[in-house]
Amino acid sequence: MQINFFIHYFELQSTFEMDDNRNNHVQELAYIRSMMEQSSRFISLSGLSGVAAGIVALMGAAAVYVYLGTSPFTGRKWYDVDNAATYEKWGMGYQTFFMLDALLVLCLAISIGYFFSRRKAKKAGQKLVTPSSMKLLSNFLIPLVSGGIFCLMLARYGYFGIIAPSMLIFYGLALINGSKYTLDDIRYLGFVELFLGLLATWFIGYGLLFWAIGFGVMHIVYGLRMYFKYDR
Amino acid sequence: MKDIINNLNKIFDSRMRLGIMSVLMVNDWVEFKNMKEMLDATDGNLASHIKALEKNEYIEVRKMFVGRKPQTSYRVTKLGEKAFKNHLDALEKLLNSRD
Numbered sequence: 365m366q367i368n369f370f371i372h373y374f375e376l377q378s379t380f381e382m383d384d385n386r387n388n389h390v391q392e393l394a395y396i397r398s399m400m401e402q403s404s405r406f407i408s409l410s411g412l413s414g415v416a417a418g419i420v421a422l423m424g425a426a427a428v429y430v431y432l433g434t435s436p437f438t439g440r441k442w443y444d445v446d447n448a449a450t451y452e453k454w455g456m457g458y459q460t461f462f463m464l465d466a467l468l469v470l471c472l473a474i475s476i477g478y479f480f481s482r483r484k485a486k487k488a489g490q491k492l493v494t495p496s497s498m499k500l501l502s503n504f505l506i507p508l509v510s511g512g513i514f515c516l517m518l519a520r521y522g523y524f525g526i527i528a529p530s531m532l533i534f535y536g537l538a539l540i541n542g543s544k545y546t547l548d549d550i551r552y553l554g555f556v557e558l559f560l561g562l563l564a565t566w567f568i569g570y571g572l573l574f575w576a577i578g579f580g581v582m583h584i585v586y587g588l589r590m591y592f593k594y595d596r
Numbered sequence: 597m598k599d600i601i602n603n604l605n606k607i608f609d610s611r612m613r614l615g616i617m618s619v620l621m622v623n624d625w626v627e628f629k630n631m632k633e634m635l636d637a638t639d640g641n642l643a644s645h646i647k648a649l650e651k652n653e654y655i656e657v658r659k660m661f662v663g664r665k666p667q668t669s670y671r672v673t674k675l676g677e678k679a680f681k682n683h684l685d686a687l688e689k690l691l692n693s694r695d
Contacts, residue, residue, distance in 0.1 A: 386691065389690060389691055390691060392611070392614060392687060393687055393691070395611065395614060395615070396614055396615075396617075396618045396684065397618075399614075399618035399619055399634070400618045400621060
């Protein structure tokens with residue numbers, strides 16, 4: 365009986381009003397869905413990942429300094445391509461050493477970063493693979509992979525001086541692009557890297573120094589900041 | 597039909613409250629400032645709706661100092677989560693039943 369009464373009640377209302385009501389509910393659901401999607405951010409990013417990546421980067425940069433037999437602030441000779449072509453140490457040519465060093469830093473930083481973030485996610489009872497973490501990853505990787513290919517091309521044509529600044533610039537853009545889906549600090553780190561990269565284009569020859577500051581020091585600084593802000 | 601209508605929670609009868617709950621459902625602690633940005637709300641409006649949800653124990657509040665700045669964050673409670681899910685189910689059923 366009650367049900368019948370209710371149906372009649374609805375039938376009596378103008379169809380316009382009914383549609384209006386229905387539309388409201390549809391809109392409500394759409395709004396809820398979009399708010400949930402927009403606001404879900406990947407928060408398991410661990411500050412310690414940043415610190416570890418920074419330390420690894422500093423070690424990588426230090427290895428290059430040792431290889432070249434120089435120290436920060438001295439000499440710009442290592443981007444002298446003519447010289448570099450004949451440079452050899454530890455049984456490795458200039459380019460082989462650089463590629464190996466970069467690859468090692470990248471792999472170590474990613475695996476340690478993955479380890480700490482997984483640990484943090486586990487502690488908080490969250491999953492590492494979520495829609496927001498996947499969105500973060502894809503948005504982060506688009507500029508980063510383009511930058512990586514671009515840098516390889518620069519190396520191929522011998523524009524060594526501009527590689528370190530390019531890495532910083534593309535990395536900064538990747539961070540800024542991905543930051544919508546994770547903690548705000550990443551966005552600021554992105555701007556810092558971008559600024560350092562652009563600055564480095566002005567000081568060609570000091571690329572490694574800027575690289576060490578951007579990928580080493582800045583990661584440690586922001587990693588610690590995030591660690592004390594979120595992880596404890 | 598009537599049951600379904602009854603299942604719609606009166607407390608969620610506002611777009612702002614739906615927004616607050618949606619954001620909290622998929623996040624852990626969310627700061628007032630961030631919530632304001634996400635929902636594009638004014639301080640007063642957001643605060644009054646938060647208060648209503650808090651009164652019903654659908655959300656909980658955490659106040660702490662970060663440096664010298666006070667920081668207020670919110671999180672959905674178990675009760676709130678259940679109520680919101682019921683509300684969503686009811687909304688969905690209501691829509692499906694009239695197709």
